[in-house]
Amino acid sequence: xxxxxxDHIMVPEHRIMTEEEIxxxxxxxxxxxxxxxxxxHDDPAVKTVKAKPGNVIxxxxxxxxxxxxxxxxxxxxxxxx
Amino acid sequence: xPSPKRIGKIEFGLLSPKEIRKMSVRKxxxxxxxxxxxxxxPQGLMDLNLGVIDPGLRCKTCDQKASDCPGHFGHIxxxxxxxxxxxxxxxxxxxxxxxxxxxxxxxxxxxxERVIGTEEEATGxxxxxxxxxxxxxxxxxxxxxxxxxxxKPTTFSEMWTEDGKKMEHxxxxxxxxxxxxxxxxxxxxxxxxxPEVARPExxxxxxxxxxxxxxxxxxxxxxxxxxxxxxxHKLVDIIRINQRFKENQDAGAPxxxxxxxxxxxxxxxxxxxxxxxxxxxxxxxxxxxxxxxxSQRLKxxxxxxxxxxxxxxxxxxxxxxxxxxxxxxxxEVGVPLAxxxxxxxxxxxxxxxxxxxxxxALNGPVRPTTTSPCGANYVIRPDNRRIRLSDQNLQATVDxxxxxxxxxxxxxxxxxxxxxxxxxxxxMSIMAHRIRVMDGKTFRLNPAVCPPYNxxxxxxxxxxxxxxxxxxxAEAQILLSVQENILSPRFGGPIIGGIHDHVSGIFxxxxxxxxxxxxxxxxxxxxxxxxxxxxxxxxEDGVPYWSNKQIFSCILPTELNMVFRAxxxxxxxxxxxxxCERDAYVKIFDGHLVAGTIDKKAIGAFxxxxxxxxxxxxxxxxAADFIDDMxxxxxxxxxxxxxxxxxxxxxxxxxxxxxxxxxxxxAASDVERRIKIFQDGQLEPMPGRTLxxxxxxxxxxxxxxxxDRTGEIAGxxxxxxxxxxxxxxxxxxxxxxxxxxxxxxxxQQSVRGERIIRGYDDRTLPHFRKGDRGSAAHxxxxxxxxxxxxxxxxxxxxxxxxxxxxxTAVRTxxxxxxxxxxxxxxxxxxxxxxxxxxxxxxxxxxxxxxEDGTDPSKSSFGSPVDVxxxxxxxxxEEV
Numbered sequence: 026x027x028x029x030x031x032d033h034i035m036v037p038e039h040r041i042m043t044e045e046e047i048x049x050x051x052x053x054x055x056x057x058x059x060x061x062x063x064x065x066h067d068d069p070a071v072k073t074v075k076a077k078p079g080n081v082i083x084x085x086x087x088x089x090x091x092x093x094x095x096x097x098x099x100x101x102x103x104x105x106x
Numbered sequence: 107x108p109s110p111k112r113i114g115k116i117e118f119g120l121l122s123p124k125e126i127r128k129m130s131v132r133k134x135x136x137x138x139x140x141x142x143x144x145x146x147x148p149q150g151l152m153d154l155n156l157g158v159i160d161p162g163l164r165c166k167t168c169d170q171k172a173s174d175c176p177g178h179f180g181h182i183x184x185x186x187x188x189x190x191x192x193x194x195x196x197x198x199x200x201x202x203x204x205x206x207x208x209x210x211x212x213x214x215x216x217x218x219e220r221v222i223g224t225e226e227e228a229t230g231x232x233x234x235x236x237x238x239x240x241x242x243x244x245x246x247x248x249x250x251x252x253x254x255x256x257x258k259p260t261t262f263s264e265m266w267t268e269d270g271k272k273m274e275h276x277x278x279x280x281x282x283x284x285x286x287x288x289x290x291x292x293x294x295x296x297x298x299x300x301p302e303v304a305r306p307e308x309x310x311x312x313x314x315x316x317x318x319x320x321x322x323x324x325x326x327x328x329x330x331x332x333x334x335x336x337x338x339h340k341l342v343d344i345i346r347i348n349q350r351f352k353e354n355q356d357a358g359a360p361x362x363x364x365x366x367x368x369x370x371x372x373x374x375x376x377x378x379x380x381x382x383x384x385x386x387x388x389x390x391x392x393x394x395x396x397x398x399x400x401s402q403r404l405k406x407x408x409x410x411x412x413x414x415x416x417x418x419x420x421x422x423x424x425x426x427x428x429x430x431x432x433x434x435x436x437x438e439v440g441v442p443l444a445x446x447x448x449x450x451x452x453x454x455x456x457x458x459x460x461x462x463x464x465x466x467a468l469n470g471p472v473r474p475t476t477t478s479p480c481g482a483n484y485v486i487r488p489d490n491r492r493i494r495l496s497d498q499n500l501q502a503t504v505d506x507x508x509x510x511x512x513x514x515x516x517x518x519x520x521x522x523x524x525x526x527x528x529x530x531x532x533x534m535s536i537m538a539h540r541i542r543v544m545d546g547k548t549f550r551l552n553p554a555v556c557p558p559y560n561x562x563x564x565x566x567x568x569x570x571x572x573x574x575x576x577x578x579x580a581e582a583q584i585l586l587s588v589q590e591n592i593l594s595p596r597f598g599g600p601i602i603g604g605i606h607d608h609v610s611g612i613f614x615x616x617x618x619x620x621x622x623x624x625x626x627x628x629x630x631x632x633x634x635x636x637x638x639x640x641x642x643x644x645x646e647d648g649v650p651y652w653s654n655k656q657i658f659s660c661i662l663p664t665e666l667n668m669v670f671r672a673x674x675x676x677x678x679x680x681x682x683x684x685x686c687e688r689d690a691y692v693k694i695f696d697g698h699l700v701a702g703t704i705d706k707k708a709i710g711a712f713x714x715x716x717x718x719x720x721x722x723x724x725x726x727x728x729a730a731d732f733i734d735d736m737x738x739x740x741x742x743x744x745x746x747x748x749x750x751x752x753x754x755x756x757x758x759x760x761x762x763x764x765x766x767x768x769x770x771x772x773a774a775s776d777v778e779r780r781i782k783i784f785q786d787g788q789l790e791p792m793p794g795r796t797l798x799x800x801x802x803x804x805x806x807x808x809x810x811x812x813x814d815r816t817g818e819i820a821g822x823x824x825x826x827x828x829x830x831x832x833x834x835x836x837x838x839x840x841x842x843x844x845x846x847x848x849x850x851x852x853x854q855q856s857v858r859g860e861r862i863i864r865g866y867d868d869r870t871l872p873h874f875r876k877g878d879r880g881s882a883a884h885x886x887x888x889x890x891x892x893x894x895x896x897x898x899x900x901x902x903x904x905x906x907x908x909x910x911x912x913x914t915a916v917r918t919x920x921x922x923x924x925x926x927x928x929x930x931x932x933x934x935x936x937x938x939x940x941x942x943x944x945x946x947x948x949x950x951x952x953x954x955x956x957e958d959g960t961d962p963s964k965s966s967f968g969s970p971v972d973v974x975x976x977x978x979x980x981x982x983e984e985v
Contacts, residue, residue, distance in 0.1 A: 054942060060949045090968070091958035 030069045037086040039070045042097065047081050050097055064098035071100055078102045119303025120193075123313045130181035131155045131167045134316050137345040139324070139334060151341050152319055156180050159323040177318025182344065184312055185351040187279045188372045189260045191380050192401075193309035198256045199235045200286060200306050201277075203297060206264075207249035209288025211296060212238050214245045222296060232298035258385035260372055278368065283310040311375065316341060336397040340378040340389065347371045422449060422572045428527075429563050431550035432741045433633075435734045436602060437588045439525050439539035440550025441517065441570065446543045447473050449572050450483050450514035451521060457509050466515045467504045470495050473516060476543045480518035485511055517541055517572065522582050524571040525551075527559040531925070534558035534591045534601060538582035554608065554737050555588060557711040558601050589730035593721060595963035600718055600729070603711035606838050608737050610829075611744030613836035616658050616704040617826070618689055621651040626746075630657055633738045655699040661735040662716070663724055664697040668975070669984035670715050673706045673837035695982060706837025709736050722972055723979065751829040756849040756892040762823050766816045766850055770888050773812030777805050777881045784879075801879070802861065806854060809886050813853035817846030824849065848891045852899075855885035855906035862902055873898050 080100045088094035132155040139152045146152040154166040157177030165175040252264040262277040291301040322335035351367045377389040380401035388396040404410045424445045469481035484492050488510040526536040573579045594601035642650035675690035683691050684701045692702025708716045721729040784801045791800045833839045862885035868876040874883040885902035934946050941959050943952040966972035
């Protein structure tokens with residue numbers, strides 16, 4: 026049996042954003058790519074969705090205050106110490 | 107102002123001797139400072155090339171006056187190199203990591219790769235001292251390495267064994283320097299050193315920079331004597347020894363003498379840099395005081411960083427003791443006349459206020475009483491010259507005042523000031539108040555604003571700052587004023603509200619129903635601005651009466667509708683609502699208190715429901731007025747009967763005392779019985795517990811229940827005529843547990859949640875038998891605070907009390923540091939106009955502030971909309 030972190034209730038939904046989605050995201054928030062929050066490439070959830078450095082991950086969490094909160098993170102390579 | 111620049115990079119390195127000589131404007135060779143005429147010696151420590159501190163002289167380097175010359179560095183050529191104490195660790199590492207003969211790293215390429223990684227995949231690590239094995243052969247030249255011994259503060263020596271004998275050879279700074287020079291640049295990079303800015307031999311000083319006189323000015327004492335700065339003293343020592351060293355060296359003195367002098371020079375340079383080095387006696391002043399040398403100037407609380415750069419002192423501030431005044435508003439602060447006289451607000455003179463401003467100036471600096479109009483202390487001419495007003499120059503100066511001048515007017519009623527109490531842990535620690543000039547010597551504040559400041563009146567002092575510009579005043583009024591801060595951003599509820607006596611008073615007024623005659627009603631409401639009394643609730647024998655609930659309703663806004671349960675509510679299974687025998691069901695209909703008691707839940711700081719609703723429905727200003735009305739009404743109602751508590755309020759009749767004794771005796775024998783079962787081996791352990799733990803838990807449970815039973819017995823006797831009960835029930839102060847401990851039984855004392863076990867062998871105190879597991883032997887206190895503790899009980903009580911004290915001390919320091927770190931990490935984040943939380947670099951922290959974009963201080967206990975409140979006030983019924 027294989028275990029998928031994404032199936033766990035404490036792990037929010039992760040998905041890879043398309044180029045087009047990234048474009049709208051960056052323009053709505055007037056951002057450059059490196060101003061996005063980061064996530065390491067070896068994060069278990071990132072590995073599960075098979076995202077590579079440079080991809081943007083969309084995360085949908087349940088929020089105590091808002092009910093549903095969306096966040097976006099840029100996948101980066103984990104630096105060596 | 108110059109435009110801000112982006113910092114490209116910051117480089118950390120060592121000062122090379124070349125650089126030191128380059129930045130030096132003068133070689134210093136004489137240890138003397140000033141000659142008999144008080145003129146600096148050329149090439150002395152106070153040389154005029156190093157900058158000037160005496161007014162009238164000009165700097166020989168930049169030709170500027172004392173006030174403009176920033177000072178310039180000089181240098182001392184040391185006779186022999188000495189070690190810089192700050193780098194001894196680095197020197198040790200380098201000596202141990204490199205070959206004593208060829209200076210290369212004592213590692214082969216493969217070994218280096220293991221730590222550093224290959225060129226493509228660097229681990230980011232640098233070589234550590236530990237990566238090199240001791241006393242091996244150099245892989246490059248084959249030289250046998252020796253053990254390097256380091257002795258604090260600055261002694262290095264080589265150790266080896268020869269024919270079974272231990273040999274030691276001291277390394278002079280010159281030897282060390284020679285070795286460090288041999289280390290190739292490429293090897294340094296592997297050790298984490300950039301050789302372009304920090305060659306390791308620069309850690310051994312051959313030339314010493316002399317700081318400009320401007321950073322070590324001499325002061326002239328009252329008797330005209332000059333007193334030199336500590337740094338100058340130390341530099342004098344260095345130059346003297348250096349001079350003597352040179353002379354001895356030139357004269358070809360014996361090796362021993364040279365070595366002694368070298369060590370002495372090393373000592374002086376060491377203490378000049380850092381006078382608190384381990385293993386080195388601090389250099390002292392003639393008086394015996396340790397000198398404050400370079401590193402002491404930077405380090406610590408009063409050092410350059412924490413004391414001078416992060417910490418600032420300001421003008422236009424006052425500090426004094428605070429005391430309460432329930433008769434002033436929460437937005438006000440009472441300021442002593444002496445403070446109001448001294449502190450000023452600048453008023454720019456225009457054609458429109460000329461007459462008014464001249465009036466201030468004409469009143470002069472004296473101000474006899476609190477009611478007299480405010481005067482002025484200074485006038486400022488258009489060329490920024492200040493003229494102090496005094497009786498002599500008053501009329502003449504005032505006649506000169508015209509548009510373009512500024513008059514520094516004294517404080518007067520209604521001026522806005524910032525009021526602060528340390529520690530400033532949250533934004534409500536600084537709030538803007540309006541001034542009320544008063545007699546006395548203390549700041550006065552309404553006790554209702556104590557919670558945000560966390561102030562009490564046991565000797566607390568507070569600070570007051572007077573904003574000096576129109577912008578500052580506007581900001582203070584709009585953002586910092588008390589009424590804007592009633593809602594705490596911590597939980598979205600009121601943080602300002604009734605405390606202690608306000609809660610007790612309003613409870614005594616509104617509990618149950620009683621009736622007041624007109625005089626009393628008018629007395630209670632005398633400070634409340636209202637035009638008409640409501641219709642009397644009843645008329646008896648032609649005399650009109652008003653109920654207590656009517657009186658409270660007078661201060662409520664007229665359209666207020668709400669239902670909630672008071673603090674005294676016991677959450678019964680079925681609520682009897684209006685018929686509640688504790689009068690805990692509060693119902694307000696169209697601004698009339700229909701039923702229920704007003705207490706902490708209604709008007710208290712932190713959870714005042716009425717307060718909260720008033721803010722939501724009518725805004726901050728109305729809420730501030732409500733707090734003022736409420737506190738005044740509460741103080742007057744508590745004064746109707748008076749409110750006090752004494753030792754005989756804890757008296758219990760014999761029957762109750764007997765019952766308490768019975769309960770405690772039963773509990774004690776129950777404990778004995780359980781111990782017996784345990785000793786007989788009959789005890790069934792609870793799941794997951796040992797037998798011992800099971801017994802302990804059972805005993806704790808039995809004794810805990812017994813304590814509560816005594817509380818119930820005492821509580822049966824003590825009713826609402828008892829002040830402590832009133833305070834506990836209304837939520838003003840204390841709890842029924844406190845009362846239980848005073849009248850009934852103090853109960854089990856514990857350390858870390860367990861009965862007291864520690865002490866002597868198998869017993870807590872010599873008063874008990876070894877192995878006694880009974881209740882008394884392990885810290886159960888049968889007595890009450892009233893009946894008094896037995897000696898053993900008293901000791902156990904002290905043990906339990908000590909744990910509480912230690913916990914608070916540890917918690918405050920730990921949480922304080924945690925908060926400091928959080929603030930430092932978060933201080934520059936801000937909510938951008940698009941609702942995102944960003945750093946100064948525009949990097950996103952949150953895509954929406956708090957995920958829902960709600961300002962907690964504008965929220966209703968965290969939620970953006972108070973649905974329940976809105977529905978309640980519309981349908982006027984409980985939801």
